Amino acid sequence: MRITCVGGGPAGLYFAVLAKLAGPAHEVTVLERNPRGVTYGWGVVFWDDLLDDLFSYDPVSARQISDAACQWDEYEVRATGKSVTHLAGYGFSLGRHKLLSILEARAVSLGVDVRWSCDISDIPSSDLIVAADGAGSTLRALDSKHFGTSVVMGGNKYIWLGTPHVFRTFTFGFERTPAGWIWFHAYPFDDATSTFIVECTPATWSGLGLDRLDAAAGCARLESIFAAHLDGQRLVDHRAESGGTGWMNFRRVTNERWDNGNVVLMGDAAHTTHFAIGSGTKLAMQDAMALADALAAGGALAPALEKYEHRRRAALAPLQRAALASSEWFERMPDYAGLPSTRFSYALSDRRGEYPLWRYLLHRGTQHAVPRALLRWALSARRWTRARRRPGVAPTAPAARAAPLPTGG
Template sequence: MKIAVVGGGPAGLYLSILLKRQDPAHEISVYERNAAGSTYGWGVTYWAGLLDKLRAGDPESAAAVADASVTWTDGLAIVRDQRTVHRGDAGHGIGRRRMLGLLADRAAALGVELAYEHPVAGPDAPELAGADLVVAADGVHSALREAHADHHGASFATGRNPYIWLGTTKVFDSFSFAFKETGHGWIWCYAYGFSGERSTCVVECAPGTWTGLGLDTMPEGDCLALLEKLFHDLLDGHELIGRDRGAEPARWLRFRTLTTRTWHHGRTVLLGDAAHTTHYSIGAGTTLALEDALALADALRGRRGDPAALDAALTAYGRRRRAELVPAQSAARLSAQWYENLPRYMDLPPEQMFALLGQRHSPLLPYVPPQLYYRVDRAAGRLEALRRLKRWLGPRVAKAVHRA
């Protein structure tokens, strides 16, 4: 097939790798509107399960991503001025620019044509003429999706809290949180390493805190200085890095959650953020986009340019991914709501608040008093541990009795 991929983010690049590996005869072009090496954000996170899937899809790029990633197992929370640590599963971080470079190198080595600084205006663009398949991997503001907006049924929900995406020279060896109370309410930060030199910091607060502290109008330099002061014990004297906006206000955002009803229109199919977004607080955006690419490549396996066969494959892909996304979208919605109702949990002892932070995906938590939920959850955990111990001991006790 002749395949045009619009958007050179992780999903578009990885799909081109998968399809070229399936059939080297595919003619695949990736069109990216930005320059090579230009990207937003700092680092991305993922968990070990994604690496297993990437190894199955393309062992070479998976090995490159793993080698360029950093790993942590602990979670650290600073609540007011108190520190608490929780052990957890291994998480991974990698610089977004580094990941894109690795995937682009792999795609080019396989024969994919990469065209940077090459925007595609819409479905009638000459670059798409003659393509059997057009992949809209052009992000949340997808021009290809919006050309058939009614058909795709895109729906946006904007979150309440403003947030800002920053970097720092502090290298974190754990996934770290800091919650600070100000005279205008709470402000908090998520931070994680993605290389040996840099980390990501995402700062969030309620609208009243944002305006009360003057962050809505403050020049970026003053904004970073204030945030460095507020989170001094987390940053250990290291600086925060923004977008070099000078006297302009810092770029605070409100997260827009996107869902779409239909993922393809004719020969055009949506991928990654063009089809869906999930709140950054669950750290799953890149993972879900790469899983889209895996699912789409699987649906297209062995397909040629026959329109009927292609339509069936794209329909199956959309149906599968919409179903698979339901748990992640639910978790993201509940996670965002937990932070939007943060004061509800801040009178708990720090270790209890941190424990409920880990339970923020529970649909019951918003309706149960936090202290009661914590006690019941701890009791249930102890009961489960006892059940596991009994299951482990049962056969061994029976053997000992039999020998006696």
């Protein structure tokens, strides 16, 4: 089979890897519009369920991803006028550039033809074309009526920045300004850099003058607002060099159909989930797994694509509901600002509205040092036990795996 993946992000590259593993004779090509080594975005986050899947499908790239990832073992919540509180939870973060480098190298080692600085006019004759070219998919746009594409814009403004300030763990920070509340979602993804996503309502955005500032001036304004969290470090906008600005409204993309003849949608081209639940990369790579499975089962292409879509729609439904609830909570964030610190952070944690009463009692209890340390140890032990079940894994003991991240805010 001749397969072309349009888009060299996690979805396209990982599907190319899996397609080659399933059928070494397949002719697999990946086309990426950016030059080699150029990507927008900073770090991505994921959890143990994705690592479990990665080790199941391709232990080689899974081990490299696991080894390169930064681990964090709780969430920290900061807000003007409130004491710092903590939320239970753990996860992994990895630089997007590093993730793509690992997947590209693995794909090339298997014989995938990865081409850079290409567009859809460069698509070779193919039996299957995978549109993995993002939320603004050019390939999908050629027949958006057939796919039944719907794009709903979120209410808040946000911008995806980086900083050399290394946060200790995943951190939410809320600052009250004369124009209203503005906040960040930050996490480390290597020993020298953190992702720093800033979000606010449109009224606050314009009230702070961010609608009128270029990238450099906008970063300077945000550095001033979040100075207490950045320890004197800069904020960096990738788009500054091009003279643009990275402020956006989140686009909630859905499609009534995911395939059109031999073209199939994958990742953000098929669906998007709000960044506040950190599942975009995970869902894109799990799409790749499902499509690879559907094709490996054999048979005609049309039913295979239908099977892929049905499986992924069922898996996506609860996460899409959670993502919508999460984005709506942040749009209403000023309504919660008057809550005491512990109740505020719990409202942030329970923004889907699904937690039982005991979760609040646990949350209150673990704001104290000893219970919090015990919970972090228990979560670390759980992570270690889960990792031992993965193919070819011999993890270190929980205490070593729970070593602290680089110090910082």
